[in-house]
Amino acid sequence: MIALNGETISIVLFFVGVYGLIARRNIIKSIMSISIIQVAIILYFICTNAVPGSVPPIGDVVQTQQVADPLPQALMITDIVIGIGVTAAGLTLFIHLYHRFGSTNWQKVMKKRNRHD
Amino acid sequence: MISLHWLILSPLIIGTAAKLMPIKTAKKIMVLFQTALLAVVTMIFVEVRQNGPLLENIGSWPNTIGITLRADLLATALVFLSCFLFLAMIIFVHNKNYADHLFFFLFLGLESLIIGIFLSNDxxxxxxxxxxxxxxxxxxxxxxxxxxxxxxxxxxxxxxxxxxxxxxxxxxxxxxxxxxxxxxxxxxxxxxxxxxxxxxxxxxxxxxxxxxxxxxxxxxxxxxxxxxxxxxxxxxxxxxxxxxxxxxxxxxxxxxxAFSPLIDTSEFFVILGFITAIVGFILALAQTDIKLLLAYSTVSQIGVIMIGISLNNPTAYWGGLYHLMNHAIFKSTLFLTAGMIISEYKTRKISEIHGVYSHMPAVGVATILSILGIIGAPLFNGSISKFLIAAGASGSWIESGLILINLGTIIVFMKYGQLLFGHSGKKEAANSDILEKAVVLALSMLCFLGGIFGSDLIAILFKINLSINPLSDGEKMLLFVGSILLGLLIYRSLFKKRNPxxxxxxxxxxxxxxxxxxxxxxxxxxxxxxxxx
Structure with a gap:
């Protein structure tokens, strides 16, 4: 029996995102799948090596308390910013693409692109 | 001694500050800045070569906790290569009208990121x-x-x-x-x-x-x-x-x-590199667009580099790294000349471009020199690196595989070389920019110099002594001439008229x-x- 904790859920979520990338032809859904993958990664980082009952590493922490590992949290703040940037850039690019090709379908866009070539 | 993080930050700062100046001044400052950066990197390179790797912990954290920049010999050599190529590119775009403030900001930003990737240790x-x-x-x-x-x-x-x-x-x-x-x-x-x-x-x-x-x-x-x-x-x-x-x-x-003591996949990646090289040149042969042909040839050359660095043999390893540097030189030259040819002929189809050599002599010479580099002609830089990789692989099937890959490269560039000959059908001489011509000629001369001074360059760049004498090896010469003849035969019989x-x-x-x-x-x-x- 696999334990139902943050790690397993995040790995499942990751592959849900990967499935979306493979199986969906809609460009917006592709960008959403990437967001799902990002969320899965963030969840994974936060859950690794997490000890129940530990306190967040913010401000003055009493020495006796167990403090959560600050590094994954610091990394994930950066990754959240990157994730937002990537999603925003992807959607902006998509608006441009939609204006040029008039479709949200990867396959149709690819055919139109090759006609332009 | 200048700190390593300034190498990463300064292109970004200059790229941003250039926005405040008129574009003509900005372009001049950019060239000056790149020259200065190249000089600084050379100094750091000399320092690293003499005294071993430089280490800088950003934010003065103890080792392995904060972000570390580490300049060892390989990283510094690659940073040197990047700064050099960016200097050439900035001179190349000096008179282009698409090179505006935003372009320079992005371009210099890319430079700082590439330097950062090479130096970063985290x-x-x-x-x-x-x-x-x-x-x-x-x-x-x-x-x-x-x-x-x-x-x-x-x-x-x-x-x-x-x-x-x-x-x-x-x-x-x-x-x-x-x-x-x-x-x-x-x-x-x-x-x-x-x-x-x-x-x-x-x-x-x-x-x-x-x-x-x-x-x-x-x-x-x-x-x-x-x-x-x-x-x-x-x-x-x-x-x-x-x-x-x-x-x-x-x-x-x-x-x-890092992973090699535990997980050894070098054999797998040698095979993968071999397949990449073969598939790369087959796809390159199928193309009609000159830029796409060059791009697929990049895939093929990456396969060769991959074979070199995965072989677990020091000679092949350094050969692979030298090929990486050589490929940077000749593929940039080829792309730059291709860009000049496209803007002159207004087409990207290989079959519609003729007589580059007579119409644009400087571009023609640069193209020929870099083609000689990429196909590994004796005395050119490609021959040194390919020779080293083959020497490291001697005795196994890879050695004959490399000959096959080189044959493929020769056929690809025979196809590409067709645009040099024939009549351009244009009366007046091409008026390409003098700076563009100077840059492509200088870069293509490096293909030749990198071949003549191959072993010295390797000794300087990687601090390793490998004895190579490109001319002494008669067998290699014969092999190359044989490959050229065979390539000519295959090209004439199969690809001249149509493309199977x-x-x-x-x-x-x-x-x-x-x-x-x-x-x-x-x-x-x-x-x-x-x-x-």
Whole structure:
């Protein structure tokens, strides 16, 4: 029996995102799948090596308390910013693409692109 | 001594500050700045060569905790190469009208990110730098905003983001197991691990992403579109193909070094490199667009580099690294000359371009010199690196495989070389810019100098002494002449009139298929490691 904790859920979520990338032809859904993958990664980082009952590493922490590992949290703040940037850039690019090709379908866009070539 | 982080920051600062000046002044300052940067990097290189690697902890944290920049000999040599090529590119675009403030900001930003990737010692830092570089490159690919480029840019962007997500997931798993993200701490920590099976997943995740970045066999389909997109400025194609793709190989090299005591996949990557090289030149032969042909030839050459660095043989390893540098030089020259040819002839079809040599002599000479470099003609730089890789592989099937790859390269560039001859059908002489001509001629002369002074250059760059005498080896000469004749025969009989490989062009992977190939590569990697470990 696999334990139902943050790690397993995040790995499942990751592959849900990967499935979306493979199986969906809609460009917006592709960008959403990437967001799902990002969320899965963030969840994974936060859950690794997490000890129940530990306190967040913010401000003055009493020495006796167990403090959560600050590094994954610091990394994930950066990754959240990157994730937002990537999603925003992807959607902006998509608006441009939609204006040029008039479709949200990867396959149709690819055919139109090759006609332009 | 200047600190390492200024190497990364200063291009960004200058690129931003240039926005405040009129564009003409900004261009002059840019050239001056690049020259100064090159001088500083040379100083650092001399320092590193004499006194060993430089280490800088940003924020004065103790080792392995904060972000570390580490300049060892290989990293510094690659930084030197990047600064040199960027200087050449900045001079090349000096009189172009698309080179405005925004272009320079993005271009110098890309330079600082590439330098950062080479110097950085921290895996997460590398991830951040690569994500930023992906975004900048997407904008540069779409710079002229043609319809085709919007699709190519979008594909490039999303596929690289997906790949880097795999990288980050692997990073998380690695951090869970090991607890450090610093390359050298990682190397030390991995030696303590006694159960390699626990590292299969992180390794597979990360190597999948890095293989995509380095454009290995099933994962290269994004590369030609991005590097050869019709509307991207030729300097962008040159930097992408000459330099940026090397960052993928560099990280691959670092990862392999760190993981090698536990997980040894060098044999697998030699075979993969071989397949990449073969597939690359077959696809290059099928193309009719000169930029796409050059882009596919990049894939093929990456295969050769991959064979060199994965062979577990010092001679082949240094040969592979020297080939990496040589490829940066001649492929940038080829892309720059291709850009000049396209803007002169207003077409990208190889069959419609004739008489470049008589119409644009300087471009013709530069093209010939760099073609001689890439096909490994004796006395040129390609021959040295290919000779070293072959020497490292002597006695195995790879040696004959390399001859086959070189034969393929020769046929590809015979096809490409057709545009040099014949009548251009134009009356007046081409009026290309004098700076452009100077840059391509200088770069192509380096192909020749890199061949003549090959062993000295290797001794200077990598501090390693390899005895190479390109002329003494009569057998190699005969082999090359034989390959040329055979290539000529195959080209004349098969490819002169029609293209039997044209049907390959109709196969094209869409976004979903590329994502599927990434996942399959990952799954294959996991299964392969499960079986072999």
């Amino acid at each position: 895996l997460f830092n590398i991830f951040v730098l690569i994500e930023a570089a992906t975004l900048i490159i997407t904008i540069l690919i779409m710079y002229k905003q043609s319809t085709v480029a919007v699709y190519d840019g979008m594909m490039y962007f999303l596929i690289n983001v997906v790949a880097m997500s795999f990288f980050l997931m692997g990073l998380g798993m690695l951090y869970k197991k090991i607890g450090v993200l610093d390359f050298y701490a990682l190397e030390a920590a991995l030696r303590q691990v006694n159960n390699p099976a626990s590292l299969i997943l992180p390794y597979a995740f990360m190597i999948t992403a890095v293989s995509l970045k380095a454009a290995l066999m099933p994962l290269f389909s994004w590369l030609p579109k991005a590097h050869g997109t019709p509307s991207a400025p030729s300097v962008v194609s040159a930097v992408l193909s000459g330099l940026y793709v090397k960052t993928g190989i560099y990280i691959f090299l670092r990862l392999q070094t 490989l044209a049907f390959i062009r109709s196969f094209e992977l869409g976004f979903n298929e590329i994502c599927l190939s990434i996942t399959l590569f990952f799954a294959f990697m996991v299964v392969y490691l499960k079986i072999t470990l």
